[in-house]
Amino acid sequence: MTPASLPQRGPVMSDVAARAGVSHQTVSRVLNGHPHVSATTRTRVLAAIAELGYRRNLSARVLATGRSNVIGVVAQNTTLYGPSSMVQAIGEAALGADLSLTVGHVAGYDATAASRRIVERLVQQGAAGLVFIAPVDAAAEAMRLVPDGVPIVTVDGVPEWECANVAVDQYVGGMLATRHLLEAGHRTVWHVAGPEPWHGSRAREEGWRAALAEVGAVAPPMTRAGWSAASGYQCGRMLARIPDCTAIFAANDHVALGIMRAMAEQGRRIPEDVSLVGFDDVPEAGYFHPGLTTVRQEFAEVGREAVRLLLDQLATGQSSTENALVEPVLIPRATVGPVVATGPAVALKENAS
Amino acid sequence: MTPASLPQRGPVMSDVAARAGVSHQTVSRVLNGHPHVSATTRTRVLAAIAELGYRRNLSARVLATGRSNVIGVVAQNTTLYGPSSMVQAIGEAALGADLSLTVGHVAGYDATAASRRIVERLVQQGAAGLVFIAPVDAAAEAMRLVPDGVPIVTVDGVPEWECANVAVDQYVGGMLATRHLLEAGHRTVWHVAGPEPWHGSRAREEGWRAALAEVGAVAPPMTRAGWSAASGYQCGRMLARIPDCTAIFAANDHVALGIMRAMAEQGRRIPEDVSLVGFDDVPEAGYFHPGLTTVRQEFAEVGREAVRLLLDQLATGQSSTENALVEPVLIPRATVGPVVATGPAVALKENAS
DNA sequence: GGCGAAATTGTGAACGCAAACATCCACGGG
DNA sequence: CCCGTGGATGTTTGCGTTCACAATTTCGCC
Known part of the structure; x- marks a missing residue:
């Protein structure tokens, strides 16, 4: 050296x-x-x-005071649209509040061990508060490593953690999507759910069931996909062979894309034969073929709320258990239509290979 | 308190x-x-x-030593697929090298001021080295704030900075895409480029021109889009009205998606009437309608290289100017086909609104 | 068996900052 | 005219770690 x-x-x-x-x-x-x-x-x-x-010198400052104006963010799966948008939104909100931001990205393969390391480091660096983007239970495990007195806010967490939390109201989102399909005249709505561990998957599923129950519709069997177009495609290939299936609520926009592809290959037209609603409203959703009707999550709003909750705790010195919910919005586009042919089987293999 | x-x-x-x-x-x-x-x-x-x-206590350690095993990453536009994949890849590579990672996310709207703050903080925190994800010139401006002795690696930078750099060879990528279209029988290839400030946009454009020059094809006028499907759609609406335009190389996959949409609306079929190649190979590209032929960037490889270059400098104490290039790969799918109708106008408004 | 070198351990200071405490000064009321 | 009050500033100490150096022990070997 x-x-x-x-x-x-x-x-x-x-x-x-x-x-x-x-x-x-x-x-x-x-x-x-x-x-x-x-x-x-x-x-x-x-x-x-x-x-x-x-x-x-920040280190000296932190050493002397034991605190800092840096807040830490613990995130996983940051290549997915949702989490990366969240990080971005929190970053912008933090900037506005004169907080610095340090993001610990948990690589996908060993979430718990990596989370531990990241939390330890953030705490050691004297983070004034921590934001956990915790759409799955595993992400919360590392929360216990945080010493008392360091406020925590979770994003997409669950109320059971008794911790300040902010999330998009996925339950309402599921209802919005399902109702929209029912209102178009479909007798019931099928659901391709997201991975089970995700809290959002479960809440959307519950919203879907609740909306069906409202009108006394019977819930068809549910399939489960990952968050990817590939897994959506797999599910779509099955659903495309079910003549009764005329309305689908997909776990997210990419899954919906995979379903669209599978439908096209089977010659089932969207929205004439099958209606479809996604979730997220990724920027390109409107340019799918046809433009995807979906439920928009206001990530920027979530980010602002998360920072607000953290600042509250910082100011009062009290840990909060406030649970802020952000309302999702239905974005109607072109994948939902009235039921054209109810009941009878559709023409399979119209233009597929 | x-x-x-x-x-x-x-x-x-x-x-x-x-x-x-x-x-x-x-x-x-x-x-x-x-x-x-x-x-x-x-x-x-x-x-x-x-x-x-x-x-x-990390702060005390850094205060005493003046160094740490933390490397900083400065990134912008982390909601785009490319940058977020890069951050992820660097994170995984760093984990493998027993380095901790701190990511400073530059919010979009005031890049230079935000970059300065982030770099200052990372340096103050005693970052052992810095990775700049710098696909545009503006991102490099903050590099001057880094004191001598702290090694820097840029990702998607340019050789002129005389700084260790790693990037996907966008020039070769542009050639691959263009050649692939030419080999399908198209007389020439149109290009919808990315935003001018991006180094990658320029390199892809040069690759495109070079590939055309190889076969003596004349380069059609070039249009420029953002990175979004929306801007691709705008460009696509123009190109769809040009009968000569039978082969398009798009700035990235999302732009390509917008073009596909515009073509569909004008009744120009892909690949029968128009062939299209994208760039990036986003996970859902294969599920577009039809599956998008594209050029894949190996981000994981780029991340590994970036960490390697940084470790080299850390070990030798010498700053390097090595310029590592990662080869892109053409992923053939379904949007490129032979020229069916050369020259004559295609049927417009076949099934559009 | 004693001497030098190496291994092992301890001591003091420094890193750069902020908090607690001490000091100095000016001003005003009794 | 003196003392009290409070604003402005300086001094000291400690945050938890590492580094340079010193001290002690161990060991090999002539």
Whole structure:
């Protein structure tokens, strides 16, 4: 290790103090906005800071105070649209609240071990608070490693954790989608659910069942996909062979895309033969063929709420168990239509291979 | 601020030392794997650490050493498929190299100011090295804030920065796509490019031009889209009205999706009337209608290379200017076909609104 | 059997900052 | 005119770790 490889340390507080002709403590006071600093001194210190290009050392600050204005975000599956949008939204909200953000990305394959490491590091770095993006139970396991006094907010968590939480109301989302299909005249609605461990999958399923129950419709057997188009396609190939199946509520937009593909291959037209509703409203959903009717999640809103909940706890020093729900919105496009041929089988293999 | 809101500090090194009956320095040596510690002492210290649940304070460590095993990643536009895949890939590669990762997400709207803040914070936190995901020039501006001695690797940067860089060879990607279309029999290939500031857009465009030049084809006028399906759709509506336009190379898969939509609305069939190649190979590309032929970028490979380059610099203490290129791969699917009707206009408005 | 080298352990200081405490000063009321 | 009050500033200490150096022990070997 050559000496040249060490980063030369910049000016420190005492350098600034010397230049401004004051003590380092006065510099600290200026920096932290403490009262009892005269205007002339303040400007002198500020000038010295600017001239020297001084920047505070965060580690020293955290070491001395035990706290920081950094909040940590623990996230997984950040290549999926939902989680990555969440991180983005939290980041923007944090910026607006003058908080810095550190994101720990949990790689997919060993979630619990990786989460532990990430949480430990965030805590060690003195994170003032933590946001867990925890759409599955496994993500919450690492929450126990967080010492008391460090506020936590979960996103897409469940109320049972007794922890401040913010989520899109997936239950309502499931109802919106299902009702929309029922209102188009379908006798019942099939559901391709997301992976079981996801809280959102379960809530959407419950919403779907509730909406069916409202009108006394009988719930058809449910299939389960991953979040991917590929798994949607697999489910779609089965559903395409069921003549009764004229309305489908898909776990998310990508699953819906896979279903659309499977339907097309079987010659079942959307929306003439089969109606379809997705979930998420990914940016390209409107450009699917045809444009996908879906349920939009307002991730930006969720991010803002998460930061707000965290700031509340930071301000009061009390841990909260508030459960904020963001309303989803149905975005009607072109994949839902009235029932054209009720009951009778559709023409299979019209233009498929 | 109630006292209860302060996180109770855990055991520190001297607590461990007391329990193990050694000095705090010996504990430090055990923790850092220094030689000259007897086996019995080591086990005793380790036992004390386990019993107390001791964890090192990262801030103190960084303060004392001026370095850490944390590497920082500066990323923007992390809701796009490319950047988010990159972050994920770097994260997994870093995990394998026993590096911790801190990701600074630059929110979209004020890239330069936000980048500055993020870089400052990462440097202050004592990041051992930085990875800049810098597909546009603006992202590089903050690189100057990094003190000498902190190694930097750029991803999707340009050689002019004289900085270790790793990128997918977009030039080759552009050639692959264009050649594939030419080999299908098209006289020339149209290109819907990505936003000008992106390095990748420019390189793909050059590859496209080069491939056309190889066979003496004349390059048609080029249009430019964003990265979104919406902007692809806009461009597609224009191209759909040009009878000569039978082969298109799109900036990325989402743009291609927009073009597909526009073509469908104009009654131009893919691939019978128009052939199309995308870029990225997003997971759902194969489920577009029809399945999209595209050029795949191996992001995982890029992530591994980036971490390797960083570790090299960390080990040697020398800053490198190595420029690693990852080869893209053409994924043939169903949107490219031979020219059916050359020249003559196609039937417009066959089934569009 | 004693001497040098190596192994092992301990001591003090430093890292850069903020909090607690101490000091100095000006001003005003009794 | 003196003392009290409070604003402005300086001094000291400690946060938890590592580093440089010192001290002690162990061991090999002539």
